Amino acid sequence: MSDQLAYVGMGLMGLPMAKRLLAAGHRVAVWNRTAAKCAPAVEAGATLAGSAAEAARGAAIVFMCLTDTKAVESAVFGKDGIAEGIARDAVLVDFSSMAPEATRDFAARLLAERGAHWLDAPVSGGVPGAEAGTLAVMAGGDAAAFARAEPYVRAMAQRFTLMGPSGAGQTTKLCNQVIVGSLMCVLAEATRLATNAGIEAARLPEALAGGWADSKPMQICVPRMVSGTYDPPLGHAYTMLKDLDTARLLAMQKGSPLPMASLAAETFRMLIAREGEEADALRIFTLTEPQGREQP
Structure with missing residues (x-):
């Protein structure tokens, strides 16, 4: 060594x-x-x-x-x-x-x-x-x-x-990003729903731990979304969008449908249009904020 x-x-x-x-x-x-x-x-x-x-x-x-x-x-x-x-x-x-x-x-x-x-x-x-x-x-x-x-x-x-x-690692990573990118968007929706419905969204990871909704993204991302902790960034929005767009291109070549990942890609594209490429990917949570309310 x-x-x-x-x-x-x-x-x-x-x-x-x-x-x-x-x-x-x-x-x-x-x-x-x-x-x-x-x-x-x-x-x-x-x-x-x-x-x-x-x-x-x-x-x-x-x-x-x-x-x-x-x-x-x-x-x-x-x-x-x-x-x-x-x-x-x-x-x-x-x-x-x-x-x-x-x-x-x-x-x-x-x-x-x-x-x-x-x-x-x-x-x-x-x-x-x-x-x-x-x-x-x-x-x-x-x-x-x-x-x-x-x-x-x-x-x-x-x-x-x-x-x-050669290339098998990159293909596997694209599968990973299809899952993670889509899940980030779903977690943002669920966290906003909890907040708007009047429950303590910060306790979602605790309440759902061990159940089918639990995951590492749940445990890491939801607390950051609730507290508005985006610095240092967990990852840049541009990186996630790049990977999702690459996955979509590969999917088209292979005839594999990606409806959920495609929606996630457009969500990250909206975030970049609003906040720039280096925005924390988790700031997709701010896109769910109704107009007229403060964003974390």
């Missing part, structure tokens, strides 16, 4: 994940397009790299968590990107979420150009899961590369599952 590691992307998820690697005693080089975002990781013991290529140089495993397909392509194959520094037979573990087809294309290109392996490994669990090391990670790619990455991923996640070949 003494290999040099790299982590590219110090956003809401990447920073706490990198800090968990450092807390486990690993040597980690970090890079982010906005260098200032690396400061907390550097304070925790990381080495600041001058580019993504520099971070990847000499690393046995390179981790990455970025916003979308365009950001991933730029960070890997752009000027001073990961592909310029990654070693032959190294493993790139991509925690970003994107279309399965794009992941397969990128994986094939990295293998052909650099002889390095790509694992698509999107995560579920949000910022709390990243901080606590309780994320669920669903992977696609080569079994040998998965086995090499697993000891390190276990420092950041409680579950790391190989779902199949």
Whole structure:
């Protein structure tokens, strides 16, 4: 476990994940397009790299968590990107979420150009899961590369599952987002109904614990909605909408109906139109507020 590691992307998820690697005693080089975002990781013991290529140089495993397909392509194959520094037979573990087809294309290109392996490994669990090391990670790619990455991923996640070949992790994440995105909207409705009907909505998680309506989103999201706790954000509205739109595109290609997820996507689109892309996804609760009443 003494290999040099790299982590590219110090956003809401990447920073706490990198800090968990450092807390486990690993040597980690970090890079982010906005260098200032690396400061907390550097304070925790990381080495600041001058580019993504520099971070990847000499690393046995390179981790990455970025916003979308365009950001991933730029960070890997752009000027001073990961592909310029990654070693032959190294493993790139991509925690970003994107279309399965794009992941397969990128994986094939990295293998052909650099002889390095790509694992698509999107995560579920949000910022709390990243901080606590309780994320669920669903992977696609080569079994040998998965086995090499697993000891390190276990420092950041409680579950790391190989779902199949390249792209399988991204497909599994889209299924996850169909469930989570739709559930967030349903929880907002139920919480507003409780509030408008005069019961203490904050006690819903307690009252429903252990029943069929209980879930981790119920226990985490409802208290935040009721109290109006949106800072720091649980996750950005843009990220959820991106994933739901990707799921809808895949569903159209496969002839799979997604009526509930489609409604959820339009709900998040309304939130973004009103509050911007970086609004906390849980602020969909404010969309249920009748006009003339204060919003938390």
